[in-house]
Amino acid sequence: INKNNKFLESNTLIAGCGTGNHSISATRYKNTKILAIDLSLKSLGYAKRKTDELNYKNIEYLHADILQLNKLNKKFDIIECVGTLHHMKEPLEGLKILLNILEPHGFLKLGLYSEIARKHYVKARKSIKKKSFVNSDENIKIIREQILNEKKDPLIKSIANSGSDFYSTSAVRDLLFHVQEHRFTIPQISGIINEFDLEFLGFSFYDDSIKK
Numbered sequence: 001i002n003k004n005n006k007f008l009e010s011n012t013l014i015a016g017c018g019t020g021n022h023s024i025s026a027t028r029y030k031n032t033k034i035l036a037i038d039l040s041l042k043s044l045g046y047a048k049r050k051t052d053e054l055n056y057k058n059i060e061y062l063h064a065d066i067l068q069l070n071k072l073n074k075k076f077d078i079i080e081c082v083g084t085l086h087h088m089k090e091p092l093e094g095l096k097i098l099l100n101i102l103e104p105h106g107f108l109k110l111g112l113y114s115e116i117a118r119k120h121y122v123k124a125r126k127s128i129k130k131k132s133f134v135n136s137d138e139n140i141k142i143i144r145e146q147i148l149n150e151k152k153d154p155l156i157k158s159i160a161n162s163g164s165d166f167y168s169t170s171a172v173r174d175l176l177f178h179v180q181e182h183r184f185t186i187p188q189i190s191g192i193i194n195e196f197d198l199e200f201l202g203f204s205f206y207d208d209s210i211k212k
Contacts, residue, residue, distance in 0.1 A: 010077040011035070015066050015098060016084030020047025023059050029078060037064040066094045075103045082111030083174075086182045092192070099196060109204070115183040117210070120155045121175055122183075127156070128176060135177040140169050143176065 010029065014036040017023040020043075023036035036059060038044050044061050051059050066084065079098050085091040095110075102108055124147070133139045144166065150157040165171035193200050205211055 009033070011074070012078040012080070013037070013069075013076040013098075013101070015069070015079060015081040015094075017043075017047055017061070018083075019043045020050045022080065022082060023047060023061070024051060024054065024056060026078075026080060027056060027058065032058065032078065034059045035062060035076075036060070037062045037066070037069070039063070039065060066097055069097050069101055072101065075101055076106065077103050078107045078109075080109040082109070085110065086113040086184070087178060087180055088182075089180065091182050095192070095196070099198075107201075108198070112189070113181060113183045115185045118181075118183050120158050123153075124156055124159055125176055135173060137169055140172050140177075144172060 010032040012026050012029055012032045012034045014023045014026055014034060017036035017038045018040075020036070023034055026032070026034050026036075036047065038047070038061075041063055044063055048061050051061075066081070066088070079102050081094075081098060085094045088094045091112075098108065124143075128143060133143060147156060147159050147166075159175075160166055162171075162175065165175060192198075203211065
């Protein structure tokens with residue numbers, strides 16, 4: 001889909017909007033009404049505050065679970081779900097719900113953890129578990145310092161290159177302490193596309209080197 005397409009009117013769903021950056025970025029779709037949902041009331045409160053500050057009038061927020069979205073009795077032309085399905089107990093059950101509320105020939109953008117790209121985090125998580133670190137702000141600061149000072153393991157050291165996420169306590173908690181995560185490979189994604197009879201439009205990378 002061309003993000004500059006001038007729909008007469010469209011409905012966009014952001015499934016797992018977090019603190020609002022994702023929902024606000026969806027205003028790049030022209031002439032659309034945006035519904036953004038999340039499980040965290042705290043995140044939704046912040047998102048709503050920032051949306052009001054920036055004076056966006058076409059974004060609505062809803063406290064909801066993806067698995068409850070069928071109850072909306074509403075279809076969407078565009079659905080974006082980034083960083084959410086891979087934290088669900090059954091990611092494909094969440095995907096089924098999203099596809100059920102997607103209009104025929106609608107556009108679905110998914111962001112999933114990669115088995116390859118997450119290998120350094122997986123290693124770090126094993127080390128954290130071995131050292132019995134608990135999920136606390138203080139421990140996250142200690143772990144971040146240890147990663148910055150890592151001399152022997154370049155894989156662990158590379159976590160420090162995670163951009164702004166590495167310097168955000170909540171982001172590090174999500175990267176290294178989340179109780180549930182699924183990681184995907186290209187063959188698995190291919191299988192999902194075939195199973196649900198989807199048309200693959202391509203990958204979207206912020207860094208072209210990732211494609212390699």
